[in-house]
Amino acid sequence: MPNMFTVSPDFPPDHISGWYIFNTWLQKQTGEAxxxxxxxNFPTQRAAIDQDKIDLIYANPFDAAxxxxxxxxxPLVRPVGVTDEAIIAVQAQNAVEDVAHLSPGIRVAxxxxxDVRLMGMIMLEPGDLDNSNVQAIVCDSYILIAKQLLRGDADVGIFLAEAYDNLSNIIKSQLKVLVRSQISVVHHSLMIGPRLADKKEVFQKLLVDxxxxxKGQGVLKSLGFDAWIRVDDEEMEFMIDLMDTLNT
Amino acid sequence: MLDDMKPEDITGDYQEVTLNLYDGAKRKVLYTQIETPYPDGKLIVSTTDPEGVITHVNQAFIEMSGYTEDELINAPHSILRHPDMPPAAFKDLWDTVQRGDKWQGFVKNLRKDGGYYWVKATVIPNVRKGKVVGYTSVRRKPSRTKVEECIRLYPTLF
Structure with a gap:
């Protein structure tokens, strides 16, 4: 039975073919099926993890623990220079300039x-806002969050910073960023499961090189990455502890 | 061991007091009424060994505390202890994390220049192979409402 590889469902849609190209490269290099x-979505991925179906995963930091x-x-590796940051944005003509001025009951897209949702909710805390006093509107993509804001169907949007930055200039000109996180240590990681544990060093070396x-550079480019960097166990434990403090 | 604070490091008018720290040590601190606002979007992160000696700080910690990284590493975490913080809060913190639980609270921290900043702090034990090897503290921007509550409450806890 082949090993099963999966990718955190929040990958940018443009990179879907990149992950298939990467998987082909990985099979060739490692000789593993x-x-x-x-x-x-996350629930179906978590169900597969729960049933021990997964051997390799590009994981959301929230799931790392x-x-x-x-x-x-x-952990094996993470992409160089790619960290997860969140943005709180409102419609450009909204009079609110500071999260502290938002009111309970607002609709948050x-x-x-x-991980982005968690970081975003933390950035709303200075306004005395939490899951108990905001109305969450769950959207399938960041572009849909922007649409909710522009239509006035949501008051605040929580974006992955990278996704916000990639919105068109026309959309961004109609939005206003209230806060951008600068956390720097929260990142996705490629992780290896117990059935492949004896191959960890081989995988890690191939990926770092x-x-x-x-050819490797081309495959990385299709994922939107420059290179992989090794993640050691203690770096991962540090991030897990950090996520744990935030999830409180 | 912490050195006393020095007048030449202080910005503005200051008061002076000697603190009895949790580990039994004493420190003369100089403090002003100047608040540094918590920066939006940042987390202040540090780790300590099991005795509360700092082993790692991030850039936001350095910027907000006013100390250099060299001054912070190997210093007790009580280098940030502000005289307005009731000792009971730190006893509760230590009792909680030594039980292996998370502690969360609002803390007024002292800067090297005598000023202060409020944080919402979460401290968790770092468990490695079943053993506590240290603690991680993550501070985020507190709500002003909660800070105002603490300003009223903390003086009653001495």
Whole structure:
């Protein structure tokens, strides 16, 4: 039975083919049979993890604790220079200039991305806002969050910073950023499961060296990355502890 | 061991008091009434060893505390202790994390220049292979309402 690889469902849609190209590269380099399964949402991906179907995952930082502590995964690599940051935005003509001036009861448009939602909700706390006194509007994508704001169907949007930055200038000109996180240590990671544990060092070396040849560089480019960098166990434990403090 | 604060480091008019720290040490601190607002979107992160000695700080910690990284590493975390913070809060913090639980609270921290800043702090034990090897503290921007509540409450806890 091939090993099962999956990617956090919050990957940018433009990179879907990149993950299939990466999987082909990975199979060739490692000699392992690997099947890439892309889940449409976090609940279906978590169900697969729960049933021990997954051997390799590009994981959302929110899921890292569960993968390490309950499922015996360990970190391999993360993309260089890519961290998860969140943005709180409102409609450009909204008079509010500071999160502290937002009121309980507001409608907050979010996606299901668990780490971005968590960071965003933390940035709303200075306004005495939390899950108990805001109305969450769950959207399938960041562009839909922008649409909710522009139509006036949501008061505040929580965006992945990268996704916000990639919105068209026409849309961005109609929005206003209240806060942009500068956390710098929260990131997705490629992680390996217990059935492949004895291959960890082989995988890690291949991935870290990936940007040293032209073919590897091309594959990385299709994912939107420059290179992979090794994540050691303690760096992962640090991020898990940090996420744990935020999830309180 | 913490050095006393020095008048030449202080910005503005200051008061002076000697604190009895949690580990039994004493420190003369100089403090002003100048607040530094918590920066939007940032987290202040530090780790300590099991005795509360700082082993890691991030850039936001350095900027907000006013100390250099070299001054902070190997210093007790009580380098930030402000005289307006009731000792009971820190006893509760230590009792909680030593039980292996998370602690959360609102803290007024002292800067090297004598000023202060309020944070919402969460401290968790770092458990590695079943053993507590230190603590991670993450501070975020507090709500002003909660800070105002603490300003009223904390003087009653001495």
């Amino acid at each position: 690997i099947h890439l399964e892309m889940y449409n 569960m993968l390490v502590r309950e499922k015996g995964f360990s 979010v996606t299901e991305d668990p 990936m940007n040293n040849d032209e």
